[in-house]
Every structure is written in C-alpha cells, then in structure tokens.
Amino acid sequence: MNWDVVIGLEVHAQLQTASKLFSSAPNAAGATPNETASAVELGLPGTLPVPNAEAIRLALRFGAAIDAALATETIFARKNYFYPDLPKGYQISQLDAPIVGRGSLSVVMANGATKAIGITRAHLEEDAGKSVHDAYSDRTAIDLNRAGTPLLEIVSEPELHSAQEAVAYLRELHNLVRTLEICDGNMNEGSLRCDANVSLKPAGSEVLGTRTEIKNLNSFRFLERAITYEIERQRLVLEGGGVVVQETRLYDPDRDETRPMRSKEEAEDYRYFPDPDLLPILLTADDHAAARASLPELPAAKRARYETDLGLTASEARLLASERSTAAYFEAALAAGAAPKGVANWLSGEIAAQLNRSGETLDAFPIAPAQLAGLLARIDDGTLSSKLAKTVFERMLETREDADVIIEREGLKQVSDSGALEALVAEVIEANPGQVEQYRAGKGKVLGFFVGQLMKASGGKANPQQLNALLKAALGEPGEG
Amino acid sequence: MSLDTLSAMRRALEAGETTAVALTEQALAAAEAKADLNAFLHLDPTQARAAAEAADARRQAGEGTALTGIPLAVKDIFCSEGDPTTAASRMLANWRAPYDATAVARLKDAGAVLLGKLNLDEFAMGASGENSAFGPTLNPWDRTRVPGGSSSGSAAAVAAGIVPATLGTDTGGSIRQPAAFCGLTGLKPTYGRVSRWGMIAFASSLDQGGALAWSAEDVAEVFSVIGGHDPRDATSAPGTVAPAGALLSAPVAGLTLGVPEAFFEAVDSALQGPLAEARAQFEALGVRLKAIELPFAGDAVPAYYVLAPAEASTNLSRYDGVRFGHRCENPVDLDDLYRRSRGEGFGPEVKRRILTGTYALSVGYYDAYYRQAQRVRRRILESFTEAFQSVDALFLPTTPTTAFKLGEKRNDPIALYEEDRFTIPANLAGLPALSLPVGFSNGLPVGGQLLAPHFEEGRILSLAHAFQQVTDHHQQRPTAGGVA
Numbered sequence: 001m002n003w004d005v006v007i008g009l010e011v012h013a014q015l016q017t018a019s020k021l022f023s024s025a026p027n028a029a030g031a032t033p034n035e036t037a038s039a040v041e042l043g044l045p046g047t048l049p050v051p052n053a054e055a056i057r058l059a060l061r062f063g064a065a066i067d068a069a070l071a072t073e074t075i076f077a078r079k080n081y082f083y084p085d086l087p088k089g090y091q092i093s094q095l096d097a098p099i100v101g102r103g104s105l106s107v108v109m110a111n112g113a114t115k116a117i118g119i120t121r122a123h124l125e126e127d128a129g130k131s132v133h134d135a136y137s138d139r140t141a142i143d144l145n146r147a148g149t150p151l152l153e154i155v156s157e158p159e160l161h162s163a164q165e166a167v168a169y170l171r172e173l174h175n176l177v178r179t180l181e182i183c184d185g186n187m188n189e190g191s192l193r194c195d196a197n198v199s200l201k202p203a204g205s206e207v208l209g210t211r212t213e214i215k216n217l218n219s220f221r222f223l224e225r226a227i228t229y230e231i232e233r234q235r236l237v238l239e240g241g242g243v244v245v246q247e248t249r250l251y252d253p254d255r256d257e258t259r260p261m262r263s264k265e266e267a268e269d270y271r272y273f274p275d276p277d278l279l280p281i282l283l284t285a286d287d288h289a290a291a292r293a294s295l296p297e298l299p300a301a302k303r304a305r306y307e308t309d310l311g312l313t314a315s316e317a318r319l320l321a322s323e324r325s326t327a328a329y330f331e332a333a334l335a336a337g338a339a340p341k342g343v344a345n346w347l348s349g350e351i352a353a354q355l356n357r358s359g360e361t362l363d364a365f366p367i368a369p370a371q372l373a374g375l376l377a378r379i380d381d382g383t384l385s386s387k388l389a390k391t392v393f394e395r396m397l398e399t400r401e402d403a404d405v406i407i408e409r410e411g412l413k414q415v416s417d418s419g420a421l422e423a424l425v426a427e428v429i430e431a432n433p434g435q436v437e438q439y440r441a442g443k444g445k446v447l448g449f450f451v452g453q454l455m456k457a458s459g460g461k462a463n464p465q466q467l468n469a470l471l472k473a474a475l476g477e478p479g480e481g
Numbered sequence: 482m483s484l485d486t487l488s489a490m491r492r493a494l495e496a497g498e499t500t501a502v503a504l505t506e507q508a509l510a511a512a513e514a515k516a517d518l519n520a521f522l523h524l525d526p527t528q529a530r531a532a533a534e535a536a537d538a539r540r541q542a543g544e545g546t547a548l549t550g551i552p553l554a555v556k557d558i559f560c561s562e563g564d565p566t567t568a569a570s571r572m573l574a575n576w577r578a579p580y581d582a583t584a585v586a587r588l589k590d591a592g593a594v595l596l597g598k599l600n601l602d603e604f605a606m607g608a609s610g611e612n613s614a615f616g617p618t619l620n621p622w623d624r625t626r627v628p629g630g631s632s633s634g635s636a637a638a639v640a641a642g643i644v645p646a647t648l649g650t651d652t653g654g655s656i657r658q659p660a661a662f663c664g665l666t667g668l669k670p671t672y673g674r675v676s677r678w679g680m681i682a683f684a685s686s687l688d689q690g691g692a693l694a695w696s697a698e699d700v701a702e703v704f705s706v707i708g709g710h711d712p713r714d715a716t717s718a719p720g721t722v723a724p725a726g727a728l729l730s731a732p733v734a735g736l737t738l739g740v741p742e743a744f745f746e747a748v749d750s751a752l753q754g755p756l757a758e759a760r761a762q763f764e765a766l767g768v769r770l771k772a773i774e775l776p777f778a779g780d781a782v783p784a785y786y787v788l789a790p791a792e793a794s795t796n797l798s799r800y801d802g803v804r805f806g807h808r809c810e811n812p813v814d815l816d817d818l819y820r821r822s823r824g825e826g827f828g829p830e831v832k833r834r835i836l837t838g839t840y841a842l843s844v845g846y847y848d849a850y851y852r853q854a855q856r857v858r859r860r861i862l863e864s865f866t867e868a869f870q871s872v873d874a875l876f877l878p879t880t881p882t883t884a885f886k887l888g889e890k891r892n893d894p895i896a897l898y899e900e901d902r903f904t905i906p907a908n909l910a911g912l913p914a915l916s917l918p919v920g921f922s923n924g925l926p927v928g929g930q931l932l933a934p935h936f937e938e939g940r941i942l943s944l945a946h947a948f949q950q951v952t953d954h955h956q957q958r959p960t961a962g963g964v965a
Contacts, residue, residue, distance in 0.1 A: 039580060043799040045573065046560040046582060046679040050715045080795050080842075082819055089798020142803065271842035273851060276686035276792050278715050 001239060002203035005231055006211075007166050008158035010195040011173055012151045013183040014127070015058045020148035021126045022049030022092065029189075030145040033132070037144035041129075043087035048277050051076070055150040056281065058182040059099045059124050060291035062152060065180055065298055066119050068103025070288045076124075076278040080271040085129035085142050093153075095272045097280070098123035105156075106300045107172040108318055110164050114300075117169050118157035125151050152182070158197065158208070163227035167220050170194055171322065175299050178324040185324075187218050194223055198230045200238060209234075210244040214251050214258055226251035230258050302327055310340040319348055325362040332369030333376075342376045350393055367396050375403040383407065385414045385464060414463045418470070421454075421462060425470045428453050439475055447471060485958070487551055487645040487699035494540060494550050501540070501550025505533035505594050508552035511643040512596065518619045520637040522557045523565045524597040532594040539592050547702050547725065549592030555648040556635045557598035558605055559690070560679040561585045568681045569613040570603045572800045572807045572826030582679025583714070584648055584690050584707040591706045596644060599634030603828045604797065605650055605683040607631050608658055608900040611891060612830045619887070620662060622925055622959040626884040629659030635693050636663040640959060646694035646703050650680060652687045653785055654879075654904025657916035660693050661879035661928020664918045664957060666945060667693040668700045671935045672911035673718035675704075676711030682796040684789035685716070687908045696955050697917065697945035701725035704938065723939060731943035734767030738931075738944070739872030741775045744903055749882045755920025755927040756878055759948070762919075763876065766947050773868055773875075777861045777906070784861070785905045786898055787841045787854035793831075794838030800826060833894065862910040869934045874941055878903050879916040879928035903930060913938045917945045918954035926954070 017027050023040035030036040040047045056074075063070045075097040078090040100122035107117050129144035154173065160166045174192060177183040184191050199211035214230060217223040229251075234244050249258040274280075297305070299321050306317035320330045326347060333343045351372075355362065367375075375392060378384045384392060384407070395406045407413055428450060429436055439446040450471050454462055484490045484499065484507075493499040509526050529552065536550035560566050560578030567573045581589065588595065602612035610618040610633025618633035620626040621641040628637040632649030636659035639647055649656040651669035660667025668691045675690035682688060692703035708722035722728070745756060764770055802808035802822025809821035827835070841850035868875065880903065890897045907914035912932050919929040931941040949955050 042804055044579070044805065045566070045568070045576070045681040045799070046578065046580075048678050048714050050713060078795050080798060082798065082801060084801075084803050084815065087799065087804060089801060090795050269844045271795070271839065271844075271847075273791065273795075273842055273847070276684070276716075277682075 003200045003235055003238070004203050004205065005161050006158045006199045006201065006208060007160040007162075007227060008197045009156045009160065009166060009169060010197070011154045011156075011170065012127075012193045012195075013154065013177050013185075014191045015055050015150040015152055015182055016184060017052055017054045017058065017150055019052060019054075021052050021055050021124065021150035022148055025148065027149055033141065033143035033145060035145060037129070037147055041087060041144050041147040043089075049092060049275075051278060051281065052150060055124060056099065056283075057291065057294070058150075058180075059122065059152050060283070060287060061180055061294050062122060062154070062177065062182055063100035063103060064288070064291040064295055065176060066100075066103030066105050066122075068119065068122070069101030070291065071097055071099050071101065071283055073097060073280045073282055074099040075280045076275045077272045078275045079125075081268060083128070084140065085131045085144070085147070087129065087144060087147055091126060091128060092275055092278070093125035093272075094123035096274075099283075105169070105172055105176065107165075107169050108303075108322060109168050112314065112318065115165075117159050120155045120157050122152050122154045125153055127151050158199075163224045163231065166196060166227055167224045170220060170223055172299070175322055175324055179296060179299055179327075181296075187220075190218060193218055196223065196227055196230075198227055198234065199244070200231065200234045209238075210246050212244065212246065212258075213248045215248055215261065217251060222251055222253055225253070225256055226258055229256060233258065299327070306340070312340055312344055316344045316348070320344060323362075329362050329365070329369050333373045336370035336373035338373035338376045339380070342379070343372065346372060346376070350390065354397065366400050367393070371396060371402055378403050378407060382463070383413050387460065388412050388414055391460075412461065414461050418466070421458075421466060421470055422474075424454055424457055424462070425467075425474050428457065429474055436475065447475075450475075485642045485645055486695050487548075487702055488696070490551055490645055491547055491702075494545070501533040501536035501552075501594055502530070504550065505529050505552050505596070508594075508596055508644050511641065512638075515621070515641045515643060517624070518621060518637050518641055519600055519613075519616050520618050520634040520641065520643065521554070521596075522567060522569065522598050522600050522613075522615055522634070525564065525595075528564075529594050529596045532589075532592075536592045536594055546591045546706075548588065548706055550594060551646070552594045552596055552644050553588060553646055553648070553703075554596045554599050554635075554638055554644050555585060555588075556601050556605075556632050556650055558601060558650055558681045558683075559585050559598075559648060560681070561595065561598070564598060566598065566681070567615070568604045569601045569615055570826065570828065570831070571614040572823075574614070574807065576805055578679070580679060583676035583711045585679065587707050588648075588703075593706075599632075599638055599647060601633055601635070602631035602655075603831050604681065604793070605631040605652055605655055605688075606793070606830050606834055608654065608897050609633070609885070609887075609890065610637075610659070611887065612828060614828055617887060620884050622664065623884065625886055626925070627662065627887055629662035629880075629884065631655040632659045632667075632693065636660055636665055636667070639663070639665055639693055639695065642958065646692055646699050648690060648703070648707065649693050650683075650688055650690050651904075651908065652683050652689075652789060653908050654901040656691045656693060657879050657904050657914060657928065657930060658900065660916040661918075661926065661930075662884035664921075664926030664954070664959075665693050665695060666697050666700050666915065666917045666949075666955060667691065668704055668915045668938065668942070669907065669913065670704060670708060670938055671718065671913045672908075673716050674708045674722065674913070674936070674938070676714040676717050678711055678713040682792075684792040685796060686792060687785075687789055689908070696949050697915070697942050698725070698729060698949070700915070701728040701942050701946075704728070704942075708938075718936070720936075728939040728942045729946040731939050733944050733947045735769070736873040736940070736944070737769045737771050737871070738763055739773040739868055739875045740770050741778075741875065741877055742772050743774065743778055744877040747881060747902075748878045751883065751922040752878060752881075752927050755922060756929055759919035759929045760876065762948060762952060763944070766951065768944070770876075771872055773872060775864055775868060775906070777857070777864050778902075780857045781861060781906045781909060782898060782902050784854040784857035785901070785909060786837070787850045788858065788909075790834040790838030791841045791851050791854075792838065794835045794842065797827070797831065797835055802826070830894070858909045861906055865906070865910045865912060865932075865934075873933070874937075874944060875932040877930050877932070879930040880904075883922050883925035883927060907932050911935060913941060915941045915945055917948065918957070919952075920954055921957070926957075
C-alpha cells in the first residue's frame with residue numbers, strides 16, 4: 001500500500017534580546033545555576049511581568065520576512081500546568097491573537113526545486129527553566145537561568161511530505177532567523193529547537209491520519225532520522241492492521257528510534273486565558289512599517305541576485321545564499337574586490353574541504369574574506385599559478401597572514417621572466433640528450449618529462465604556459481616517427 | 482486628646498510641637514496596648530525607631546514632606562524588604578520579601594515611619610478578617626464584631642488609634658467595606674493608579690492598592706504619594722497623581738450626584754437613616770441629586786465570583802512548595818509534594834476559590850463561565866459610562882449592614898460574598914471609589930460610597946472633604962471598652 005506522509009514542524013527560536021521576555025534580567029546563560037534568574041523569573045510573590053519591546057520588534061521582523069499578517073492587537077495568555085521548572089505554575093504564551101499570523105516560506109528542496117511552505121502562525125512565549133537530574137544523587141535540582149528567555153514559536157502548516165522536505169524547511173528557517181539576526185540558531189545549545197508532527201494517510205486520501213509529536217529535535221540529522229524512523233514505524237503499525245496512538249514521543253539518537261514519552265494524561269487542559277497582568281499590546285501601522293524597513297536582503301532575494309546579477313549558476317547561488325555565514329563571507333570577499341566566480345569556486349572547493357577537515361564553521365575561518373580576495377588577485381595578475389595559490393592558501397591557514405606577505409617572504413612567485421626560463425630550458429635540454437632524441441623521433445609525450453624537470457629545477461615556480469611555449473620553440477615539433 | 486490624625490500629626494511636626502520619635506513611641510505603645518485586636522501580624526519597633534530618627538533629622542534639615550515622620554503601617558500583602566510578608570497565609574508564614582512593593586518604597590522615600598504589617602483575610606480573600614491563618618482581627622468599635630475585610634488590620638489599626646493611616650488593597654471592596662465598618666474614609670483608586678508591583682496578587686485585573694484614614698484629607702495625602710505610573714507594572718496607568726491639596730479642592734457645588742435608588746432600598750433598615758441624612762447633606766452643599774438606575778445590579782456578584790477566583794486560581798499556582806513558602810515534610814514524589822504543600826499551606830476559603838476558578842477556566846466551562854462573566858463585566862462598564870453622561874459622580878451605600886458579629890457568617894460563604902454587592906461594581910469597571918463615614922446605627926459606623934469616572938479621584942475626594950467640613954462622623958472615636 002502507498003502512503004502519503006504529512007509533516008508539520010513547530011520550531012522554537014530563542015530571540016537574541018539583551019534582557020528576558022518579561023524582566024530586565026540578562027538574557028544570557030549564567031555561569032552558575034540561577035544566576036540570571038531575577039525575582040520575576042523565580043515567580044516571587046508580588047512580581048509582575050513587563051513585556052520586552054525588543055522581543056516584540058524581533059517577532060514582527062520575522063513576520064515581515066515571511067510576508068505574514070502582522071497583528072494590530074496581540075494578547076498574552078497564561079498556559080497553566082504544574083512542573084518544578086515552571087516557576088509560576090503557568091507559562092506566559094499566546095493563544096488567540098498571536099503576534100504573527102499566516103505567512104509562507106520559500107524553501108529550496110533537495111532536488112533544487114523551490115516550494116512555498118505555509119506558516120500558520122508565530123507567537124511569543126517565555127521559556128521554562130531546567131530540571132537537573134545529575135547534580136545530586138538523591139534529588140532533582142532546578143536551574144532557572146533559562147526561565148523567561150524569549151521564544152518565538154513558529155508553527156508550519158502540515159505541508160511537508162518527507163524527512164528530507166522537513167530538513168530543507170528547517171534549514172531555510174534556520175538561515176532566515178540568522179539572516180534576520182533574531183536568533184543565533186545554535187541548535188546544540190537549544191537556541192533553535194524543533195518538534196515534528198508526523199502522520200500517514202493512504203495515498204490520495206483527503207483524511208489526515210492520527211499524528212504523533214516528536215519532541216526536542218536539536219539537529220538537522222536527528223530531525224531527518226527521527227522522522228524517517230517514525231514514518232517507518234507508523235507504516236508498519238498501519239500495515240499490520242493496528243492504529244497509531246496520538247501521543248508525544250521522544251527521539252533517542254543512541255538507539256535511533258522514537259518512543260513514547262512518560263505518559264501524560266490524555267489532552268492536558270492548560271486552562272488558557274488572557275494574562276490579566278498584561279494588557280493587549282496594540283501595534284500600529286508604523287510598527288509594521290518599521291519591521292519591514294528593518295529587513296536585510298532575504299535568502300530568496302539573494303539567490304536570485306547571485307544568479308541574475310553576478311552570473312553564477314543556480315546551484316552556486318543556492319550554495320552561497322542558503323547559509324548566512326557563507327553569504328556574508330562571499331559578499332565581504334566581493335566587497336574587497338574579488339570576482340564572484342572565483343570566490344564561489346574557492347568557497348565550494350578548497351574552503352569547503354578545509355571546513356570539512358577541521359569541523360569549524362566559516363564564522364571562525366582563519367582566512368578573512370578580504371585576505372581571500374588578496375589571494376585571488378595574485379592568481380588573476382599571474383603572480384601565482386593555481387598550484388602555487390594552494391600552497392599560499394595552506395600557509396595562510398597556518399599563519400593567518402596576507403597572501404602578499406607569504407609570497408614575498410617565501411619567494412613563491414611564479415617565474416615568468418623569459419630570459420631566466422630560456423636559460424633553464426637550454427640547461428635541461430643539454431642535460432638530457434637521450435630524451436631530446438626520443439622527442440625528435442616522434443615521442444611527443446616526452447614533453448611532459450621536460451616540463452617536470454623544469455618545474456623541479458624552478459622550485460615549482462615556473463609559469464607553466466610560458467614554459468610550454470619556450471620548450472616547443474627550443475625542441476621544434478615532435479618528429480613524424 | 483492624643484494626636485491621631487495624619488493632618489494633626491503633620492501640623493504638630495511642622496510646628497515643632499512633637500517629633501517623629503515621640504509619635505512612633507506613642508504608636509508602638511498603642512500597638513502593644515491593643516494587641517488583643519490582632520491588627521498587626523508583624524511589628525518592627527527597631528526599624529520604626531530608626532526610621533523615626535531619620536525622619537526627625539530630615540525635617541530638621543528642612544527636607545520633610547507631608548508624610549515625613551508619620552507612623553503608618555501596611556497590609557501584609559505588600560512586600561517590604563527584609564520583612565515577613567505572609568498574606569496571612571500559612572503558605573508564607575516564614576517568607577521574607579527580598580524587595581519593597583512600589584507603594585511601600587514610595588512611603589519610605591517620603592520619610593514615613595512604617596511600624597509593621599497588618600492582618601488580613603488570607604490572600605485578601607474575605608470580607609470579615611476571619612480568614613486569616615493567624616486569627617481574626619477585632620473591630621475596635623465592638624470587639625465582638627468583625628472589622629470587615631479583607632483589609633481587616635488596616636481598618637482596625639486606624640480605628641484603634643494606633644496609626645493615623647494605613648495601606649490596604651481592594652479587589653471587591655476590601656478597603657471600602659472595612660472602612661465603613663470601622664468609621665473610616667477609604668479610597669480604592671482607579672485600576673492602574675497604584676502600582677501592583679510587590680502587592681501579592683489575588684485577582685490581577687481587579688486588585689488595587691489604596692489608603693484608609695479618618696478623613697478624605699488624610700487619605701489624599703497618602704494616595705498622592707503612592708499613586709502614579711510605575712514601569713514595573715504593565716497595567717499601571719500613565720501619568721502622575723496631583724498633590725493632595727489639588728485632589729481636595731475641586732468645587733462641589735453644582736455637581737450632579739447620581740443616586741441609584743435600588744441600592745438604598747436594599748440595605749438594612751438601620752442604615753437608611755444615616756444614608757438619607759447624607760444625601761440631604763450633599764444637597765445642602767449645593768450638589769444636585771439625580772435618581773438613576775444601574776441595571777446590572779444583580780449580575781455583579783456572580784460575575785465577580787467567576788472572574789476573581791479564575792485569576793486567583795492561577796495566581797496562586799506559584800505556591801507549590803518548590804522554591805519558597807510552605808513545603809510539606811518528606812514528600813514521597815512530586816505529586817505528593819504539590820498536594821500536601823498546597824493542602825497544608827492554604828486555608829479553606831483560598832482552596833474554595835482555587836477550585837471554583839479552576840473549574841471556570843476548564844475546557845467545556847470556559848465559555849459558560851469565564852467568557853460570560855467577561856461579557857457581564859463589559860456590560861457593567863458600559864452602564865457606568867452611560868450613567869456618567871448625566872451625572873458627575875455616584876453616591877450609594879458601601880455595605881448592606883453594619884459590622885456583623887464574629888462567626889456570624891463564617892459557615893455561609895454565599896452570604897459573605899453578598900456583603901460585597903455594593904462595592905464589587907467599581908472593581909469590575911475599574912472606577913475610583915471611596916467610602917466615608919455618614920453616621921452611626923446602634924453605635925456602629927455606617928459608610929456611604931462615592932464613585933467617579935476613571936482617574937477622577939479628585940472629584941470624590943473633594944466631595945468627601947466638603948462633606949467632612951460640615952459633618953463630624955469622621956471625628957467620632959470608639960471608646961476604650963467598645964461601643965461608644
């Protein structure tokens with residue numbers, strides 16, 4: 001039987017504000033537990049929340065970027081439940097009147113095609129603290145540093161149909177929030193977290209199947225593997241005549257499987273109601289306009305510009321524009337005078353290979369974009385052959401010096417001085433009479449031997465094109481044999 | 482006669498006839514002598530004496546304000562730094578606030594001498610003072626009667642002559658009803674006028690801090706200090722509050738006072754005489770009376786007893802035994818920790834309201850209760866707005882009866898809820914409202930209530946002040962033994 005896979009993602013992005021969502025406490029991971037939890041985060045009696053205007057601006061910027069309906073009046077609500085790391089016994093979130101309404105995100109799928117994925121809504125809420133189970137042997141500790149961190153919960157429509165599409169969507173979203181500078185996107189540290197709703201239905205059916213929700217997927221790889229596992233699990237259940245149970249599941253990367261979370265009572269009643277400590281927030285047309293004006297060039301526009309204005313191929317444009325640091329590096333190198341094609345080649349070639357080897361990210365790459373531009377300039381003006389350029393590149397990785405400094409100190413210029421090369425050619429011809437004879441007897445391949453000898457004699461610095469020309473002039477055409 | 486009003490103390494301080502230290506000693510002595518009232522939950526003589534000395538120095542340096550050196554006390558629902566702050570609950574019996582409520586900080590900045598923390602109904606839930614985990618407060622006019630609630634200690638401490646003014650809070654009448662029962666003037670300002678920062682929440686959309694004192698003049702002095710915008714409360718109204726003098730000096734002759742007859746007909750017959758005299762008195766001041774109708778009367782109490790418990794049920798979720806407050810002994814697991822800590826920490830009325838409120842917010846009941854009550858609330862606000870098209874302020878009774886006997890309504894929560902039926906509408910509409918003494922019935926004070934449009938505290942304070950210039954109800958005092 002064929003099945004349609006239906007996936008929707010709920011992504012929590014921690015917003016990069018100076019202070020927490022409802023207090024002036026720093027929005028930073030404290031060095032020691034509970035260091036950045038103020039009286040408000042502790043939920044002390046008599047404390048009150050005051051909304052962070054910057055968080056509201058960042059949420060609106062996101063809404064503007066996905067071309068969403070922006071709220072004119074947005075309401076905070078209390079979501080009530082008891083949990084030890086939820087200090088007030090409720091989380092301040094949004095239910096009705098979220099700050100960002102329906103919008104859509106243009107996602108480049110694995111096959112290169114672009115697909116618009118609907119975003120149902122995005123709303124602001126405060127993060128909870130953490131329960132720490134391994135600090136003491138006989139008890140659980142509570143760390144409220146994370147409590148009150150502003151989160152933007154971004155809910156997609158169930159319009160993703162494979163694990164690969166879900167990953168492509170998350171990558172696009174990840175790149176977007178980083179490009180907008182609203183979230184650092186650090187998935188290891190939980191700055192961007194993802195829950196996936198997965199269901200199967202018979203191919204072509206209009207009726208959605210029962211879904212499961214997989215919680216807290218904190219890497220692209222885990223998202224892909226968890227969904228892949230879950231699709232297969234549900235398929236086997238359905239094809240074995242069983243029914244999928246609506247439940248929350250957890251992905252275990254060690255065993256590469258999902259399993260039901262500690263059972264909660266069916267459909268917990270959160271008793272949402274408007275938070276009486278917070279009046280509805282009115283947002284004006286000016287607020288909306290300011291959000292739109294604050295938008296940087298978005299990834300989709302970048303891709304188009306790279307292709308049309310810079311003459312890159314579609315796949316080059318995708319590669320460069322789909323990751324914020326890559327695009328930033330690329331554009332900085334261009335600003336320093338490098339040609340787009342050359343930078344694109346190096347980013348997809350040597351630099352990508354180096355990052356692969358070192359496991360580092362481009363943000364911490366030892367060669368600055370302007371330094372790369374400096375290196376490329378030396379290729380363009382003939383100072384460096386491509387082989388020499390790689391040597392210089394490797395030195396730059398080690399010393400972080402400019403290409404010119406390294407070229408000068410280590411004498412890595414290619415030799416293009418005809419006089420010097422002619423002398424060298426004469427020397428090598430004289431030293432190898434046998435090979436000259438073979439060449440003249442028609443063995444054209446022997447030319448390669450001479451080039452090798454000459455490169456060796458020049459310490460790799462001879463200009464290869466020039467060398468070929470001089471050799472041919474000295475040896476004449478190979479004989480007829 | 483000893484100095485027992487804020488204005489008299491202020492004049493004596495300014496004239497150099499007394500000192501803050503002397504007034505503070507007098508207040509501490511009175512508090513000791515009248516400990517049987519159970520008005521104070523926490524008295525802090527050391528802190529009070531230090532503040533008094535600082536106040537005298539400040540006055541000597543010529544930097545005093547109206548409140549500098551005046552002994553005051555606050556309801557124990559206001560946080561005060563380093564002090565026990567209990568909300569009269571076993572849940573917070575051992576909790577000390579690490580910060581000052583904004584209202585408390587403003588009193589301290591003004592140089593007031595804070596004597597300590599006053600008894601109340603637990604978490605401000607009650608109308609008699611009997612719901613305190615630390616015992617009921619007695620009414621200084623008759624120690625067999627309740628002083629009203631929830632600001633029971635706030636009213637008793639003034640009526641007993643311990644301090645000349647106190648802070649209370651009013652969610653459904655908790656300043657005005659005890660003021661009425663104790664012969665005082667009590668102001669519940671417009672919602673948002675006095676910051677709720679540091680005021681332990683009962684029902685956030687209704688809670689409002691205010692003052693109790695003998696006269697409108699004295700209430701105005703305190704209100705002008707504690708009121709005004711506070712950025713730490715997102716529901717705080719913008720703007721500052723005028724100085725007391727300005728709040729009291731609006732002309733009253735020519736104003737139109739709306740009198741909802743149905744309210745006057747609904748009070749105990751013993752109150753009708755003083756209330757009728759008060760109406761005549763206002764007319765004598767040049768105020769025009771106009772009979773009006775407020776058609777929501779029957780709906781206010783039911784709406785309130787859905788909304789206030791709904792908010793309370795989640796405001797009180799933070800008392801879970803995890804971070805602060807009462808924690809049960811040896812919990813076996815998390816559920817046990819929650820159940821027993823809350824079961825042991827909260828009193829019966831608080832539990833009743835948490836249960837009611839939880840129910841009202843539950844799936845399947847939300848529309849029928851919470852949403853419906855919000856609709857009623859909007860209707861009430863609209864009918865006030867309409868009334869204020871034709872009248873400048875309203876006059877109505879504060880309570881249906883005079884102070885009742887201790888224990889009289891203890892087992893009848895609904896009867897106790899009905900106590901608030903004249904005061905609740907102002908909370909639902911967020912209007913400023915003031916109770917003032919209008920006479921006595923069988924030796925017990927009778928209160929009348931003035932309501933004005935939002936932010937027009939000055940209008941009702943001026944009306945009350947004009948009334949008090951020509952009457953002496955606010956100058957009556959209980960005799961030492963009880964009924965005057």
